[in-house]
Amino acid sequence: MRAAYIERLGPPDAIRYGELAPPAAGPTDVLVDVAVTTVNHVDTFVRSGAWRTPVTFPFVVGRDLVGTVSAAGPGAPGFRVGERVWCNSMGHAGRQGAAAEKVVVPADRLYRLPPGVPEADAVAVAHPAATAHLALNQHGRVRAGETVVVVGAGGNVGSALVVLAVDLGARVVAVASAGDAGYCRSLGAAAVVDYRDPEWARRVLEHSPGGVDAYIDAAGRNDVAAAVPMLAKRGRIVVLAGLRTRPVLPVGELYLKDCSIHGFAISQATTAELADAARTINRLLAAGRLRPRKVAWLPLSEAAEAHRRAEAGELHGSRVVLAVAGAVSQTPPAVGGAVPQTPPAIGGAVLPAPLAGGGAVT
Ligand SMILES: NC(=O)c1ccc[n+]([C@@H]2O[C@H](COP(=O)([O-])OP(=O)(O)OC[C@H]3O[C@@H](n4cnc5c(N)ncnc54)[C@H](OP(=O)(O)O)[C@@H]3O)[C@@H](O)[C@H]2O)c1
Numbered sequence: 001m002r003a004a005y006i007e008r009l010g011p012p013d014a015i016r017y018g019e020l021a022p023p024a025a026g027p028t029d030v031l032v033d034v035a036v037t038t039v040n041h042v043d044t045f046v047r048s049g050a051w052r053t054p055v056t057f058p059f060v061v062g063r064d065l066v067g068t069v070s071a072a073g074p075g076a077p078g079f080r081v082g083e084r085v086w087c088n089s090m091g092h093a094g095r096q097g098a099a100a101e102k103v104v105v106p107a108d109r110l111y112r113l114p115p116g117v118p119e120a121d122a123v124a125v126a127h128p129a130a131t132a133h134l135a136l137n138q139h140g141r142v143r144a145g146e147t148v149v150v151v152g153a154g155g156n157v158g159s160a161l162v163v164l165a166v167d168l169g170a171r172v173v174a175v176a177s178a179g180d181a182g183y184c185r186s187l188g189a190a191a192v193v194d195y196r197d198p199e200w201a202r203r204v205l206e207h208s209p210g211g212v213d214a215y216i217d218a219a220g221r222n223d224v225a226a227a228v229p230m231l232a233k234r235g236r237i238v239v240l241a242g243l244r245t246r247p248v249l250p251v252g253e254l255y256l257k258d259c260s261i262h263g264f265a266i267s268q269a270t271t272a273e274l275a276d277a278a279r280t281i282n283r284l285l286a287a288g289r290l291r292p293r294k295v296a297w298l299p300l301s302e303a304a305e306a307h308r309r310a311e312a313g314e315l316h317g318s319r320v321v322l323a324v325a326g327a328v329s330q331t332p333p334a335v336g337g338a339v340p341q342t343p344p345a346i347g348g349a350v351l352p353a354p355l356a357g358g359g360a361v362t
Contacts, residue, residue, distance in 0.1 A: 002325070003100030004303030005058040009049035012311060015304035020058055023096060023104040028075035030105050032085060034067040035327040036123045037098045039306045039320050042267065046092055047307060053092040053267070061303060062099035063091040064126045066119040067327070076107035084113040088126035089274055092267055099303050101324055108271045111278040114286035122285055124292035124319035125160060129284075131240065131266045132160035132218075133277035136168060138269075139262040140214040140238045144169025147208045149230070152219025153189060154180030156292075156319065157240070161216055162187040163290055164280065170214075173207045175200060183293065195219070201226040211235060222247045224261065228254050237261040294318040299325055 001022045006014045025031045040063055045051035047061055066086045072079040079085065087105045091097030096104070113122055135157075136142045148165045152158035153174030165172050166188035174181075174189035181192040191207035193200050201223075204212070211232025217223075220242025227237050228250045239261065254261070269277075284290035296318040298306050306320045 001101040002300070003058075003060045004062065004300055004322075005060045005097075005099075006047060007057045007059075009047065009055075011048065012044075012304045012307035015047065015061060015307060016058075017301045017303060020060070020100065022102045023100075025071060025073055025104045026075075027073040028107050029073050030069055030076050030079050030085070030107055030110050031071040032065065032067040032087070032103050032105055032110070033070045033327065034065045034098065034101055034103055034324050036067075036119045036324065037062045037065045037300065037322045038123045038127070039303070039310045039322070040064070040127045041310065042127075043091065043097075044307050044311045046097075051267075054094045055092075056094070056096075060097035060100045060103070061091060061307075062097040062322075064088045064123050065090065065098035065103055065105075066113060066123045066126075067103070067324075070102065072107070076110075079107065079110065084119070085110050086113050086122050086126060086278075087111070088130055088278075089269075089271075099300060099322065101300075101327075106271075109274065111275070111282065114282050117282075117285045120295050120297075120321045121291050123321060124295055125285070125290050126281065127266070128156035129160040129164065129281045129290055130269075130274060130277040131157050132164045133280055134264060134266055134269055134273060135161060135216050135218075135238045135240060136164055136170075136214070137276070138273055139264045140216055140236050142168055142170050142214050145171075146213035147171045147173065147210065147232075149173045149175060149204055149208070149212050149215045149227075150189070151175040151195070151215070151217040151221055152241075153184045153187075153192070154317065155218055156317075157218040159183070159187055159293065160290065161218055162189050163284065167280070167284065167289070173204055173212070175204065175219075195221070201230065205230055214238065217241065220245060224249050228259065231257060231259045234258045234260075239263045240265070292319045296320050298322055301325070 003020045148170045150161045154176040172189045174184040174192045178194045193203045212230045215227045216238040222242045222245040224247045
């Protein structure tokens with residue numbers, strides 16, 4: 001099978017594209033024919049070694065996939081050959097990655113894709129939306145009626161945070177660039193504050209008269225000195241980005257209001273937590289309420305280029321979708337009001353056919 005893999009940790013051009021022996025499935029595994037995969041910030045950290053996790057070489061890169069079931073072990077009941085499925089937790093902790101024609105996925109990490117949902121939509125939102133679900137539920141413990149501040153609301157994780165928080169019944173104050181204000185409102189944010197406004201913290205408070213119940217920073221700004229005074233009693237700050245930030249914490253103000261700060265990484269999530277997130281993601285995908293803002297298509301053979309662009313910060317709100325050559329898409333035309341993600345022409349790359357109807361080749 002063809003795969004994008006590394007034989008040593010290193011820069012994007014350490015990624016090779018070529019033949020590897022197909023993986024063997026165990027009794028509780030499902031063998032998946034991959035249609036699409038993607039590239040996240042964390043995939044570049046795994047590839048470079050910036051984040052250390054057990055890998056064996058040759059190591060297939062990538063975390064997320066959408067494809068069809070090719071075979072299911074006796075301990076993976078309920079998965080039928082030909083069924084469309086997705087996964088967002090390969091490529092770390094000893095598991096090989098998703099950027100290959102065939103991937104063996106443990107059954108408890110694999111979810112069915114609802115009918116009609118474009119594969120590119122699912123693969124593009126799987127990681128940011130699962131991150132948002134963990135931030136809101138496991139770590140932020142957000143409840144209906146609460147006020148949630150989302151910092152970085154125009155980004156991949158931030159926009160998913162807005163959609164999922166609104167779905168929980170929370171009121172969202174988005175902190176985003178002025179150019180993203182309309183986008184954040186279209187996702188359901190009640191108010192948007194420009195992150196470049198020197199008075200941004202005061203403006204957030206103007207929109208949060210009872211104080212902020214959860215402050216979630218998906219931009220890695222981590223200005224806890226500004227965030228703590230905004231918090232209501234028992235308010236929570238959730239941090240998930242900004243590896244090297246060293247913010248100043250107003251400790252007294254934090255503990256005198258029973259407030260707390262929680263950090264997390266999706267790579268530490270349990271399979272039960274990921275499955276819980278997957279149920280919400282599937283429901284919102286099927287309803288057409290969770291979609292990537294923009295998709296940039298590349299063939300799987302361009303995985304190194306996709307890593308380079310992600311690492312160089314060239315994606316600007318686009319999600320790269322890497323298409324496996326020859327994979328047959330079962331994606332029908334857009335449903336539920338979803339806008340079809342027609343592959344744009346990018347950098348002279350060989351592009352897959354548009355999602356034009358049943359049986360389109362991607
Ligand atoms: N802990 C975890 O489990 C986990 C999981 C997934 C991702 N992450 C991390 O989450 C971060 C975000 O990922 P992403 O894919 O959402 O990135 P992204 O799409 O680039 O989004 C980042 C957003 O933050 C905005 N921003 C930049 N500076 C800001 C500021 N000072 N205040 C408010 N917003 C600001 C950006 O706006 P502009 O366009 O104006 O710059 C952009 O919209 C990354 O660091 C990633 O590694 C962590």
